[in-house]
Amino acid sequence: MSSTTDTPQTSTDAAGAFVVHPSAAPATDEVRTAALAAPKFGTVFTDHMARISWSQQAGWHDRRVEAYGPLQLDPACAVLHYAQEIFEGLKAYRHADGSVWTFRAGANAARFASSARRLALPVLPEQDFLAAIEALVRTDVDWVPSGDEMSLYLRPFMYASENFIGVRATLEAEFLVIASPVGPYFASGVHPVSIWVAEDYHRAGAGGTGAAKCGGNYAASLVAQQEAYTQGCEQVCFLDSETNTYLEELGGMNVFVVGADGRVLTPELTGSILEGVTRSSIIQLLTDAGRTVEERRISLAEVRAGLETGEVAEVFACGTAAVVTPIGRLAGNGFDLTVGDGTAGAVTTAIRAELTDIQYGRLADRHGWMHRLV
Structure with missing residues (x-):
């Protein structure tokens, strides 16, 4: 946790x-x-x-x-x-x-x-x-x-x-x-985004500044973001720098994978991944709802296979700016896969609604997360 x-x-x-x-x-x-x-x-x-x-x-x-x-x-x-x-x-x-x-x-x-x-x-x-x-x-x-x-x-x-x-x-x-x-972060409304998996660039490495929120991490992500644009994608997903195998995070968001069996996976915090406040909040809300949430290493191969067999039902990203963003397409060198039916899934939609309802005071704040300023 x-x-x-x-x-x-x-x-x-x-x-x-x-x-x-x-x-x-x-x-x-x-x-x-x-x-x-x-x-x-x-x-x-x-x-x-x-x-x-x-x-x-x-x-x-x-x-x-x-x-x-x-x-x-x-x-x-x-x-x-x-x-x-x-x-x-x-x-x-x-x-x-x-x-x-x-x-x-x-x-x-x-x-x-x-x-x-x-x-x-x-x-x-x-x-x-x-x-x-x-x-x-x-x-x-x-x-x-x-x-x-x-x-x-x-x-x-x-x-x-x-x-x-x-x-x-x-x-x-x-x-x-x-x-x-x-x-809204996305002017046209919440819609599934397409993600390019970077294999030639890395956001951070072991012992580096990946867990810190500093500008250098974001500067390091921009060339890969440009590559994503050239591939017709809106965001980039980085792999770990040691093995180039495991999902880490997007340029500015954490990532979650929802299985067809209802389990939810998210990359564990290894020191090279930002500990997102939205990420930890989502883990808590999913756990409250009785879902199994696993924080562990998730290989790109596992996600690709799951998308091909249907074992992976949804993928979404999260962060303060965009809150929760459904991912409808995952592409990279040698693959281009649709996530589910390409639309926002039920778990993604529900968790986004619950989180924003708490933030805007439409739902009870049972964890004491809100602080009144005025």
Whole structure:
């Protein structure tokens, strides 16, 4: 079972420690209303951003919310040369009564701390992570959209900000949270995607940064993503770097395989796979429903054979941005297979509905995953 845990989701006065410096030029009501009418993923941002500075001498300090705007970086800024940075992704959801909530933010905070340790960055206390999100959302609450599949996407990140050229851990860092109102990840609605299995490229290897959420992992995935596009596919699936045999994850999502017998498989966490918050939530919900969930190594050969015989009924991917995405086609060098009948399967559809119903307050939150912000 996944080791991702949640910090108790109690409201904290720590958000009050953030000094708010209001933007001198916030968006007008008309501009904001237009942006919220049909938000595109990650293209429009709110008026403010939360920020905390760190130095080896002073520790974490200067907690503030300030106007969203460009960052001024020296050409020698360490992050530009050695890629010492990490990030997270989570959402704020507006419920029917107008209140605003996050989903398992404590798990994101814990993973952010783990990523920081792996990238030799200072560890941000979980209380500061949660308080920064709360302070920003309270300031820009009018930017949280309402409506089906709409939310405020939150992007916490940290980077090495010391002006220094030399291979060592930074002595200065900046932590920020920015926010973007978003609609459905797929503008045309949820539909089965086609996946290209990369055999010449790998996302991460043993002892590397695969379990950390850092930009380098995503940069390493992009050339394989381009290859997928040339093959008529929308996403890429990576295999393990040691044997080039076992499924690991997509470029930005974890993967699940549903058997015709109802069992559900997902690649075990080996250190080169990101421990997805959505992934662990799905495992819990499937287990609650009485399904057998196995976290183990899954070979490409096993999946291919299962698709050919019908023993594999469904395949889906999951992540914060897209939530749950059905996979309708799996292709690679020498094979091109349809998953089931090419449509979203019953298990995929049901788990997506249950998860989003919890997030939007339409279903009881029996695990205490939701945390009210406003």
